[in-house]
Amino acid sequence: MNVIEVQNLKKHYPVRKPFKALKHVKALDGVSFSVPTKKTLGIVGESGCGKSTLAKTLMRLEVPTDGSVSLSGTDFTNMTGKDFHSAIQMIFQDPYNSINPRKKAWQLIAEPLLINTDLSKDECFKIACETMKKVGLRPELAHRYPHMFSGGQRQRIGIARALVMQPKVMILDEPVSALDVSIQAQVLNLLMKLQDDMDLTYLFISHDLHVVKHISDEILVMYLGKVVEYGARDKVFDDPKHPYTKALVASSPSILKEASDEPAIQGELPSPLNPPSGCAFHKRCPMATERCSKETPELTEKFGRKVACFEV
Ligand SMILES: Nc1ncnc2c1ncn2[C@@H]1O[C@H](COP(=O)(O)OP(=O)(O)O)[C@@H](O)[C@H]1O
Numbered sequence: 564m565n566v567i568e569v570q571n572l573k574k575h576y577p578v579r580k581p582f583k584a585l586k587h588v589k590a591l592d593g594v595s596f597s598v599p600t601k602k603t604l605g606i607v608g609e610s611g612c613g614k615s616t617l618a619k620t621l622m623r624l625e626v627p628t629d630g631s632v633s634l635s636g637t638d639f640t641n642m643t644g645k646d647f648h649s650a651i652q653m654i655f656q657d658p659y660n661s662i663n664p665r666k667k668a669w670q671l672i673a674e675p676l677l678i679n680t681d682l683s684k685d686e687c688f689k690i691a692c693e694t695m696k697k698v699g700l701r702p703e704l705a706h707r708y709p710h711m712f713s714g715g716q717r718q719r720i721g722i723a724r725a726l727v728m729q730p731k732v733m734i735l736d737e738p739v740s741a742l743d744v745s746i747q748a749q750v751l752n753l754l755m756k757l758q759d760d761m762d763l764t765y766l767f768i769s770h771d772l773h774v775v776k777h778i779s780d781e782i783l784v785m786y787l788g789k790v791v792e793y794g795a796r797d798k799v800f801d802d803p804k805h806p807y808t809k810a811l812v813a814s815s816p817s818i819l820k821e822a823s824d825e826p827a828i829q830g831e832l833p834s835p836l837n838p839p840s841g842c843a844f845h846k847r848c849p850m851a852t853e854r855c856s857k858e859t860p861e862l863t864e865k866f867g868r869k870v871a872c873f874e875v
């Protein structure tokens with residue numbers, strides 16, 4: 564069974580500029596995917612393509628403009644706070660700014676329990692200490708404040724905080740991007756161990772294809788709020804079909820087995836307020852034809868994965 568199923572999810576932000584008509588940024592524009600239990604979906608794409616908006620919308624921090632999300636078969640809009648928070652949790656990118664500096668480690672970790680359950684303070688403290696052990700932090704540090712921890716340790720506090728509700732799904736939005744390279748591998752290994760131990764399902768968002776490839780079972784490639792390619796990790800990364808995925812993979816040479824002749828991505832990400840007509844990628848695409856500037860390709864099954872391109 565799919566623990567998370569997302570259908571045609573949209574988030575359009577109204578943007579009003581002086582003396583100009585109201586416009587909308589289509590930060591998410593019809594995204595669909597599903598993830599079976601204990602698997603990891605890697606979500607990739609350039610900065611500004613809608614990854615964090617997807618995370619925030621799934622966490623009910625933003626109200627979707629359209630579409631649906633179900634968690635283990637239940638529509639997420641119908642869930643109580645407690646049910647929702649024990650179905651899905653999120654780990655944020657920046658361990659320095661995402662945690663309250665005036666709270667002790669155990670209070671930060673126990674906060675979801677204090678808010679969502681009737682457990683006593685003592686019970687919450689005990690669970691927080693047990694969870695610290697699970698993420699490789701000594702429980703003796705429970706009374707310390709965040710500034711006394713390193714970046715990697717703070718991210719472990721963030722992970723512990725997400726784990727106390729025993730969620731099924733965890734959204735990891737660039738969870739290691741703010742950390743030193745030497746620490747990244749330790750945190751990634753911890754995440755993989757926790758996934759095994761606690762049967763977690765991950766949505767792993769990252770612009771670093773090397774990290775995503777290491778941890779993911781399937782890959783979703785986003786471009787300006789839409790999915791352009793979606794399928795098994797080895798298919799998408801070793802044999803990419805969408806010209807955008809090809810360019811992403813080519814510009815991340817570490818994951819290629821051989822050097823590639825493919826050009827890196829030309830040009831800049833267009834303004835999401837004025838996206839190009841037709842396929843949003845056509846102005847940067849080496850394969851674009853006239854049709855691509857007029858019609859928008861649908862995501863369709865091709866070569867054992869889904870691709871949104873007329874030319875493959
Ligand atoms: N609250 C908001 N109001 C208006 N536009 C927003 C808002 N949040 C994000 N956006 C826009 O939505 C697009 C996607 O942003 P984001 O989801 O942060 O991308 P990513 O995480 O992939 O870098 C960007 O163009 C961004 O400027």
Ligand SMILES: [Mg+2]
Nearest residue numbers: 611614615616
């Ligand atoms: Mg982001």
